[in-house]
Amino acid sequence: MKPLEAIPTLERPLYLLGFFSEERPYWGLSELARASGWPKATCLRSLRALEQHGLLVRENDRYRLGTRLLQLGTLVKAAYPARQVALPFMQALRDATGQSVQWVVRDGLEGVYLEVVEARSRIRLYIAPGRRAPLYAGASTRLLLAFAPNTVQEGIFQSERRRYTPATPVALQHLQELLNQTRKTGFAVSFGELEPHSAELAVPIRGPEGEVLAALSLAGAEAHHRDPKMLYGYLQALSQSAREISEKLGFVGPWQADLEGFLSSLLAVRP
16 A cells, blocks of 8 residues: 555556456445545546546446456557467467466566466366466566566565465575576476466576576466376476577577476475
């Protein structure tokens, strides 16, 4: 919660827009006033501005996100040409593994699931495109943190880290160990860190200078990743796809992927 006086007048509607989420898609005026700590009159002016520009829609006495955001989301995707290169590889990876495939980019101290190719199986983990997650929780977002600038890492280390499940790595030493493991091996994995009984495996997508452009990940039910042979196959297919995408994007260096070392360290600590 930010004090009203700390937010410039023109930014107040955007601040209220940030309260809408997958977990809380509908808000009433009184609810937003309580959550923000603002007077109702101030909230109402901001809500009306957002409604006027199609960013919010009012249904009875509550508000939800408007379709104008869908149009803007399409423009955001178009602004990431690397995603267009990756999409056929992501579809092929989904077909080969049966798991959902994600393309995740960093936005400040969060990761954004910019593209999601859903698994075709009846039992799958649904991740909505546009979902945001903190950089310390989840394989793909934590991988982005591992290769992020020091200022970004310090921002995460010094901030309060929310525990989404008992498996969320909020302890600083544990988080730093996971980041070191990812930088050393080129892989990241999470089990139930954001959602119970879920699993995500991630590798980096690299650009011409070796910079990390995005994270490519597989996600599904944790039970599908318990068998070491299946886990090896998933990681191998994921790494191969990431390498091919990276080469299409101009990457020419040696590919960092210590799969055996990563699996050895992972299986040594898994229950």
